Every structure is written in structure tokens, then in C-alpha cells.
Amino acid sequence: xxxxxxxxxxxxxxxxxxxxxxxxxxxxxxxxxxxxxxxxxxxxxxxxxxxxxxxxxxxxxxxxxxxxxxxxxxxxxxxxxxxxxxxxxxxxxxxxxxxxxxxxxxxxxxxxxxxxxxxxxxxxxxxxxxxxxxxxxxxxxxxxxxxxxxxxxxxxxxxxxxxxxxxxxxxxxxxxxxxxxxxxxxxxxxxxxxxxxxxxxxxxxxxxxxxxxxxxxxxxxxxxxxxxxxxxxxxxxxxxxxxxxxxxxxxxxxxxxxxxxxxxxxxxxxxxxxxxxxxxxxxxxxxxxxxxxxxxxxxxxxxxxxxxxxxxxxxxxxxxxxxxxxxxxxxx
Amino acid sequence: xxxxxxxxxxxxxxxxxxxxxxxxxxxxxxxxxxxxxxxxxxxxxxxxxxxxxxxxxxxxxxxxxxxxxxxxxxxxxxxxxxxxxxxxxxxxxxxxxxxxxxxxxxxxxxxxxxxxxxxxxxxxxxxxxxxxxxxxxxxxxxxxxxxxxxxxxxxxxxxxxxxxxxxxxxxxxxxxxxxxxxxxxxxxxxxxxxxxxxxxxxxxxxxxxxxxxxxxxxxxxxxxxxxxxxxxxxxxxxxxxxxxxxxxxxxxxxxxxxxxxxxxxxxxxxxxxxxxxxxxxxxxxxxxxxxxxxxxxxxxxxxxxxxxxxxxxxxxxxxxxxxxxxxxxxxxxxxxxxxxxxxxxxxxxxxxxxxxxxxxxxxxxxxxxxxxxxxxxxxxxxxxxxxxxxxxxxxxxxxxxxxxxxxxxxxxxxxxxxxxxxxxxxxxxxxxxxxxxxxxxxxxxxxxxxxxxxxxxxxxxxxxxxxxxxxxxxxxxxxx
Numbered sequence: 001x002x003x004x005x006x007x008x009x010x011x012x013x014x015x016x017x018x019x020x021x022x023x024x025x026x027x028x029x030x031x032x033x034x035x036x037x038x039x040x041x042x043x044x045x046x047x048x049x050x051x052x053x054x055x056x057x058x059x060x061x062x063x064x065x066x067x068x069x070x071x072x073x074x075x076x077x078x079x080x081x082x083x084x085x086x087x088x089x090x091x092x093x094x095x096x097x098x099x100x101x102x103x104x105x106x107x108x109x110x111x112x113x114x115x116x117x118x119x120x121x122x123x124x125x126x127x128x129x130x131x132x133x134x135x136x137x138x139x140x141x142x143x144x145x146x147x148x149x150x151x152x153x154x155x156x157x158x159x160x161x162x163x164x165x166x167x168x169x170x171x172x173x174x175x176x177x178x179x180x181x182x183x184x185x186x187x188x189x190x191x192x193x194x195x196x197x198x199x200x201x202x203x204x205x206x207x208x209x210x211x212x213x214x215x216x217x218x219x220x221x222x223x224x225x226x227x228x229x230x231x232x233x234x235x236x237x238x239x240x241x242x243x244x245x246x247x248x249x250x251x252x253x254x255x256x257x258x259x260x261x262x263x264x265x266x267x268x269x270x271x272x273x274x275x276x277x278x279x280x281x282x283x284x285x286x287x288x289x290x291x292x293x294x295x296x297x298x299x300x301x302x303x304x305x306x307x308x309x310x311x312x313x314x315x316x317x318x319x320x321x322x323x324x325x326x327x328x329x330x331x332x
Numbered sequence: 333x334x335x336x337x338x339x340x341x342x343x344x345x346x347x348x349x350x351x352x353x354x355x356x357x358x359x360x361x362x363x364x365x366x367x368x369x370x371x372x373x374x375x376x377x378x379x380x381x382x383x384x385x386x387x388x389x390x391x392x393x394x395x396x397x398x399x400x401x402x403x404x405x406x407x408x409x410x411x412x413x414x415x416x417x418x419x420x421x422x423x424x425x426x427x428x429x430x431x432x433x434x435x436x437x438x439x440x441x442x443x444x445x446x447x448x449x450x451x452x453x454x455x456x457x458x459x460x461x462x463x464x465x466x467x468x469x470x471x472x473x474x475x476x477x478x479x480x481x482x483x484x485x486x487x488x489x490x491x492x493x494x495x496x497x498x499x500x501x502x503x504x505x506x507x508x509x510x511x512x513x514x515x516x517x518x519x520x521x522x523x524x525x526x527x528x529x530x531x532x533x534x535x536x537x538x539x540x541x542x543x544x545x546x547x548x549x550x551x552x553x554x555x556x557x558x559x560x561x562x563x564x565x566x567x568x569x570x571x572x573x574x575x576x577x578x579x580x581x582x583x584x585x586x587x588x589x590x591x592x593x594x595x596x597x598x599x600x601x602x603x604x605x606x607x608x609x610x611x612x613x614x615x616x617x618x619x620x621x622x623x624x625x626x627x628x629x630x631x632x633x634x635x636x637x638x639x640x641x642x643x644x645x646x647x648x649x650x651x652x653x654x655x656x657x658x659x660x661x662x663x664x665x666x667x668x669x670x671x672x673x674x675x676x677x678x679x680x681x682x683x684x685x686x687x688x689x690x691x692x693x694x695x696x697x698x699x700x701x702x703x704x705x706x707x708x709x710x711x712x713x714x715x716x717x718x719x720x721x722x723x724x725x726x727x728x729x730x731x732x733x734x735x736x737x738x739x740x741x742x743x744x745x746x747x748x749x750x751x752x753x754x755x756x757x758x759x760x761x762x763x764x765x766x767x768x769x770x771x772x773x774x775x776x777x778x779x780x781x782x783x784x785x786x787x788x789x790x791x792x793x794x795x796x797x798x799x800x801x802x803x804x805x806x807x808x809x810x811x812x
Binding site for chain 2: 001002038039040090092094105106107108109110125126127128129130131133135136137138140143144146147150151154155157221222223224226256260263274
């Protein structure tokens with residue numbers, strides 16, 4: 001009872017990279033370009049990033065400021081739709097039924113979609129607490145930035161009163177903004193690194209303007225509390241330690257590519273990474289399967305992965321026209 | 333067929349008046365099984381549970397194995413009840429929709445001492461009535477488990493060992509008990525016990541509860557309750573087991589339950605598939621005093637990873653989905669502590685260690701017989717209300733794969749939790765079920781929602797919205 005259908009290009013994931021690839025393909029005249037998005041709305045992670053800076057660019061030496069995440073996400077999706085791509089939300093690609101053939105689940109039923117090329121743009125996620133093997137109890141109040149932003153920006157949920165933010169990559173500063181917006185007092189920001197891994201201005205604003213202490217060379221070594229988080233135990237590189245009382249902790253950054261579909265399709269990963277191995281044209285080792293965006297290299301800003309999606313579209317068109325695919329190293 | 337009154341499920345407010353015929357303290361897998369077994373009889377039955385859900389203590393954090401009992405102490409009560417319970421639960425699981433996968437077990441020997449212990453274990457298995465256990469040489473082991481680390485010298489093959497869903501099992505018991513008339517009072521801790529003539533009067537956080545007969549299935553608190561009743565025959569020394577759950581992409585690395593060979597130097601850890609399609613590594617075994625110490629430790633996790641890397645080297649390269657720790661209700665005794673006190677109309681079910689899940693239905697039948705011997709008039713048995721639990725297992729079709737379910741109700745095609753492929757229809761069903769969840773963890777144990785590799789990065793906020801009765805596809809703000 002699975003209905004079957006054929007398309008030319010199937011893009012999995014309607015984040016900035018996926019919709020940019022679809023928009024470029026459709027604009028260049030590829031007839032049936034379909035984007036599958038498992039969430040209820042297209043746009044990817046920028047949908048819940050309410051800070052600005054999306055789509056910043058330089059034109060003739062002049063910096064043109066970008067916009068907020070949700071606006072940027074909408075703009076990207078609209079561009080793909082205008083170009084003639086189909087974007088289907090609430091559709092999950094559950095697995096491969098054969099080469100370039102994906103099974104899907106949606107409220108409308110089960111489908112089997114056969115494509116001439118597949119572009120995987122499934123993105124990346126932050127490693128949650130368990131995957132970081134942070135010991136201790138399993139209380140409520142433990143977040144990744146992704147869950148925190150959705151809770152606050154999409155649903156207006158209350159998250160807590162006193163928070164500790166783990167990490168100092170740019171995403172950690174986005175988490176700080178979200179917590180402030182939600183009225184949560186940030187007790188401290190903690191990083192195992194020796195200094196912030198984000199632009200100096202951003203780090204300075206957090207530390208000086210918002211007076212959020214940044215504890216460098218410091219790790220969270222235990223979560224405490226039963227039911228609700230009571231605090232985090234910290235250890236500094238020099239051996240000193242302490243307990244910070246808080247009811248919320250946000251584990252930020254430490255992105256890992258969402259490679260399930262790629263791996264289920266037999267796509268080899270690049271050695272030493274969790275990302276599919278791709279060449280400069282975003283081609284994986286599996287004929288006809290491309291990987292773009294943060295799936296291929298966690299993580300780059302939205303504008304960068306969108307540009308990558310557009311470049312990949314050129315390679316996809318070339319493949320559709322010529323059928324040429326590089327022979328993998330092992331087969332040479 | 334007679335019309336049966338549904339029991340009540342309460343989490344707040346005063347307890348109902350009047351006396352129950354039987355009250356079971358503890359809604360873990362054992363207490364729930366006892367209540368279900370008693371529910372066949374025309375009795376007024378209550379279960380009181382300190383936490384706010386079924387299976388919230390030891391029952392939720394174990395190794396999820398349906399044991400054959402091949403390695404039990406021959407002749408012990410535990411051996412008998414595990415063997416009987418395995419048979420009963422396997423049949424019940426098929427009927428009630430509890431996922432079970434009969435993957436079999438290999439006890440892998442990594443050194444000469446372990447290899448030398450295998451024939452004795454095969455003999456012990458035979459004395460426990462399991463004659464199918466076979467010795468395998470190193471080449472045969474490698475053929476069975478190609479991803480095993482180097483150095484496996486041989487193994488004992490124990491067919492019949494299975495993996496089971498430890499969450500669905502107590503829920504199925506409790507659901508069937510409640511549908512058959514049992515009252516389930518959650519968030520109801522017993523703090524004192526007294527007598528009023530022939531009646532027990534339990535003091536709880538929600539007022540007094542009167543009952544003619546009493547069953548103590550309080551798990552880690554069983555000795556405390558036993559002392560309230562005036563007995564001092566065992567002490568629970570919680571034994572902590574930390575476990576690491578690896579991502580589903582690790583599932584193809586292992587085919588059997590890989591059990592350690594117990595030797596004088598101690599017991600190692602196991603690597604086992606789960607019915608959810610993950611791989612489990614653990615448990616540690618740490619004797620503790622604190623009955624609430626269900627946290628993991630850096631030392632425990634490091635030790636597990638070290639042992640896991642030897643057993644299945646590729647495993648530790650995969651992502652970790654979850655880490656948890658459970659406390660087994662060990663005592664100073666080598667066997668279950670099940671005692672009837674006819675003069676008190678009281679049965680203690682204590683010291684049910686890691687085999688409790690497997691033995692639960694046999695324990696329930698045994699306890700019911702003890703209650704009858706104690707003087708409880710059971711009355712004529714009748715059929716229990718039917719129960720069919722939602723399938724959480726990967727070996728059986730799940731709603732997102734079922735065209736006919738989605739056609740009848742599109743909510744089964746709306747995937748909310750992407751890592752575990754849990755649909756909106758399943759979450760809705762859980763919230764409307766006989767024993768509904770009140771926490772994200774309770775919802776996870778009923779649906780797997782939020783239990784996957786992203787631990788809520790994608791779906792966490794939406795799942796919480798659903799739990800609170802809101803529609804996450806209509807955001808309050810932002811995204812419009």
C-alpha cells in the first residue's frame with residue numbers, strides 16, 4: 001500500500017543548504033525538483049534562531065547586514081518555491097528502498113520516491129548531554145541550544161530561572177541571548193577551551209555588557225538534582241572544583257552531522273569525521289547521491305551552506321546531463 | 333460476560349474510604365504483576381506507589397533481558413520462578429504486544445579461566461532444565477559475531493535468552509489490572525503501618541488506607557516496610573548498575589546478547605541489542621548505601637567504555653544515545669525473600685534482584701497462592717480484561733510503517749520524534765491511555781518519544797507541548 005512516484009531530483013532537508021540547491025536546480029530548468037522536510041515547517045535551524053546576522057554579505061566592499069533567522073528561513077524557502085521547486089513538509093524519509101529510491105512517511109500515507117539524483121541536506125545537531133558522557137543524575141532542565149530555542153522562540157515556554165551555558169562557540173552566545181529573552185539569569189558560561197571560540201565583539205558583549213562570567217579551561221563533570229536540576233559540578237584544568245547552583249543547563253555546540261540516512265544508504269564517511277566523504281562537487285562515493293551543508297561539515301553559517309547548495313546544484317545538473325560519476329579511490 | 337468496573341488511577345487527593353481486600357505496596361514490575369494476577373478474583377484491590385508512575389524505580393533501569401534462568405542456583409526459589417516466569421512472560425508478551433526478540437546469548441570467554449568455566453556453566457544450565465546450551469570454539473564464535481574484538485577464545489551458546497521491553501511489561505500488567513478493577517494510587521508513599529483489629533491501616537502521604545491483606549512489593553524499600561510490620565529478616569543493599577545505550581547505527585554490530593563469564597574474579601559487563609534497535613553496554617555492579625543514588629559516575633562510564641572496547645571495538649566509536657543507572661534490590665541473602673506471615677495477613681516480596689522482570693508473572697502466581705494459604709478467600713477466577721499494548725519494538729511494524737493505520741488516522745503518519753519515529757497518534761494514544769504519563773520520561777517509556785540520539789534537540793519542545801495538551805504545529809509566536 002505504498003504509492004510509487006518518480007522525480008528528477010530529491011532533496012532531503014529544507015534547511016538553507018537544501019532549499020538553496022533546490023532553488024538553483026529549479027531555476028536552471030530541472031523539471032521535477034522535490035524537497036522533503038520532516039518538520040511541520042520548512043526552513044531548517046534558522047527558523048528558531050531569533051538573533052540577526054543571517055545572510056550578511058559584502059557587496060562592492062560594503063557590508064550589507066542580514067536579517068533574523070526566521071525571516072531568512074522564509075526568504076530561502078520562498079525563493080525555492082518561486083523557482084518552481086516543490087517543498088513538502090511533514091514528510092519523513094525513513095530509508096532507502098534501492099539506489100536513489102527513498103521510502104517516506106507522511107500524514108497523507110506512505111510513498112516510494114525514485115529519483116535521478118538525491119541531495120542529502122539533513123544538517124547537524126548538537127551533541128546532547130548523554131553523548132558527551134557527562135555523569136550525574138538525570139534531572140529535568142537539561143537542554144541543547146536547539147531544544148532551548150524552539151521552546152522559547154516557537155512555543156513561548158518557560159525554561160527556568162538560573163542557567164549555566166556550556167560552550168563558547170558562536171551558538172553558545174545565541175543560547176545566552178535566548179535565555180535572556182526568556183528571563184533566565186545566566187549564572188555562568190563554562191568552556192573547556194582557554195578562550196571564547198566566537199567573534200571577540202560577541203564574547204565581549206556577553207562578558208562586559210551582560211556581565212556573564214566566562215569560566216575557561218573548565219568542564220562540567222557532574223549534574224546534580226533529583227527531579228529538577230539542582231546544579232552542576234565544575235572542574236578547572238588546574239584541579240580546582242566547585243558546585244554551581246542552577247535549575248537549567250544548556251549544552252551548546254559540539255555539532256555532529258545527522259548522517260543516519262546517508263549511512264543507511266551505504267554512503268562512506270570521511271575518515272576521522274562523522275560526515276559523508278564528498279568531493280569539491282558535493283558528490284559522495286555513492287553514484288547520484290550528493291551531500292551538502294552541515295551534514296557534510298558541521299558547522300558553517302547559513303549563508304555559507306546556502307552558497308554550497310547552489311554550487312552543488314551545478315554539479316547535480318552536470319550529472320543529470322552526462323551521467324558521469326567519479327570512480328571511488330578503492331575501485332581504481 | 334459480566335460488566336466489570338474499571339479501577340481508578342489517582343495521583344492526588346484523599347484515598348477512598350472503606351477497606352480493600354488486598355493492597356499491594358509498590359507498582360514496579362513485581363507489584364504490578366501481583367495486582368494483575370489478583371485481579372482475576374472478585375476482590376477489592378489497591379496498588380499504592382510512592383512515585384508518580386508505574387515501573388519508576390528498579391524496573392525502568394535494567395538490562396531488559398528475558399532470562400532463561402540457565403545460570404540460577406539450582407534448587408533455589410529464584411531458579412524455579414525465573415524458569416516458570418520466562419515461560420509465562422514469553423506467552424503473555426505475544427498476547428499483550430510486549431516486544432520480545434529471541435536473539436539468544438553467547439557467554440564469551442576472553443581468558444583461559446573463563447574458557448575453563450564454560451563446561452561447568454553448561455552443566456549448571458542442564459541442571460536448571462536447559463539442555464540446549466552448547467560450547468563454541470573461537471572460530472565458531474567469530475562466525476556468529478564477526479565484529480567481536482580480538483582474543484575471544486570460545487563461548488557458551490545459550491539459545492532462548494531474549495531481549496524484552498522493560499517499560500511495556502509493567503505498564504501492561506498495570507493497565508490490565510486497572511481495567512479489571514484494581515485501583516492504582518500513584519504518588520502515594522507509605523510512611524507507617526498499624527493494625528486495627530483484623531485490618532491493616534497504612535499511613536500514606538495522601539491519608540490512611542485500610543486493607544485486610546497486605547503485599548509488600550516495595551523493591552528498594554521492601555526491608556523498610558517489612559520493619560514497619562515488625563520483621564527484621566533482610567536488608568536491601570542497593571547495587572548500582574550503570575549502563576550506556578548506543579545509537580541505532582550500532583545495532584548491526586551485534587547479533588546476540590553477549591554475556592560475561594562469571595568467575596571468582598567477578599562478573600564483567602554485557603553487550604546486548606535492545607528491542608528499540610539500540611545496543612546496551614553494562615551494567616557496573618557497585619554496592620551502595622544510598623537508595624537514591626541513581627546517578628552515573630565518570631569512573632563507572634570509563635570502565636564500561638574500556639570493557640566495551642574490548643568486546644566490540646567498533647561500538648565505542650558510535651554515538652551514545654543515553655546513559656542511565658539503576659539500583660538492584662540486592663540483599664545479604666542468595667535467594668528471593670518471599671515470606672508469608674499468616675497471623676498478619678501479610679506477604680513480603682523482597683530481594684527480587686535483576687531477574688525480577690523475567691520472574692514477575694511466576695512471582696505473582698506464587699504470591700497469590702501464599703495469600704490463599706494465609707486465609708484470603710480468592711473466589712472464583714474470571715478472565716482478565718483484554719490488553720494490547722502499543723508496539724515499541726523494531727522487530728514488529730510500528731505505526732509510521734503501516735499504511736492502513738495512517739489511512740484510517742493520518743496522525744499515525746505525522747512523525748514528531750524523528751530519531752525514534754514516534755508519531756503524533758502514538759503520543760495522543762499514550763496521553764489517553766488507562767495509565768497515562770505525567771512526565772516527559774513517562775511519555776518516553778510509553779512511546780520512545782525523545783528517547784533517541786538527539787535527546788530532544790529536534791523534538792523536545794514539541795513533545796513537551798503535546799504532553800501539556802497543546803498543538804505544536806500551531807506555534808504561539810515566531811515562525812508565523
